[in-house]
Amino acid sequence: MNVIQDAMDWRRLDLNLLKTLAVMLEERSVAQAAERLFVSPSAVSHALARLRRAFSDPLFVRTPQGMIPTTRARSLERPLSILMSSLEDARGDPHESFDPAKTQRTFRIAAPGALDLTLIPALTRVLRTRAPDWSLAVETFERRSYEADITSGRIDFVLSVGGHTPTGERIASSVLWEDELVVLAGRGSAIYSTHEALSIEDYLTQRQIYPMPWPVTQNFLDIKLARTSRHRTFALSVPSYAALGEVLETTDLIASMPDRTARAILRSHPTLRIVRVTPPQRSNLSLLWAAMGQPEPAQQWMRNAITEAASSVPRGAPEPNSPDAP
DSSP states (O other), X not given: OHHHXXXXXXXXXXXXXXXXXXXXXXXXXXXXXXXXXXXOHHHHHHHHHHHHHHHTSXXXXXXXXXXXXXXXXXXXXXXXXXXXXXXXXXXXXXXXXXXGGGOOEEEEEEEOGGGGGTHHHHHHHHHHHHOTTEEEEEEEOOOSOOHHHHHHTSOSEEEEETTOSOOOTTEEEEEEEEEEEEEEEOTTSXXXXXXXXXXXXXXXXXXXXXXXXSOGGGOHHHHHHHTTTOOOEEEEEOSSSTTHHHHHHHSSOEEEEEHHHHHHHHHHOTTOEEEEEESOOEEEEEEEEEOSSSOOHHHHHHHHHHHHHHHTSOOSSOOTTSTTOO
């Protein structure tokens, strides 16, 4: 709650005002917030006036699209969510186990685009089944360091590939799975009919699609290749995996990706083929979160839910220790 503490002596602020702010950040409407809080719209407006004086910020700007939160208000969203959740936990029976089905919570995760086709759908299924009043907000992973975001509470979890986000004493982590880099190719590609793993040398002769917002100079594979003065050649760069299947089916280009993502794309584009690369290029998918303080029940439950969802995502290549693995 550092953001709140930095703004004022929050102990002198009526907690009902913070509750009003938390609901307004969710509803973006005075009338809807009043309905949820069982008060009149004028009472919400009066509370907002007091909050604006306390934070020395307008907090919300009225537009045709509704009440839009200011940058200051958005910075308070995560600390308020944690505070409200903690108060709900404290109000309940301390001997009663945490029940995600009886709570409301919003979690924010930074994740690579490849997970939009694999882990994110699996996690959403878990949440809809067991925590239907929870919300999940996924941000595109596009920076090397998220330490400040995690420790401040702006981001609850980061999903990091290949150790992009270094961990320290303030960041805890666990490995969710190991990915193998594979190639996805369509009938127009020169490697489509090959029945053997593609050598790294032949792999580098192919013109490729780069389907990530992460800069090439910071991608774990390209960093590894650059150390031996080798580079990939890209004919197309796109910000997501959405167009890959169609482009691969109709051109001679190939695309590299984690094997689980390749398998997910094959479900809607079954004429494509997965081709393995030798020697295998593998990397870990890690889950990162703030290590400080006692684990909050909701966050602990969410970590377990992410781990469970990860275990349900099928491989697109044999397990590294299986007899079929190169």
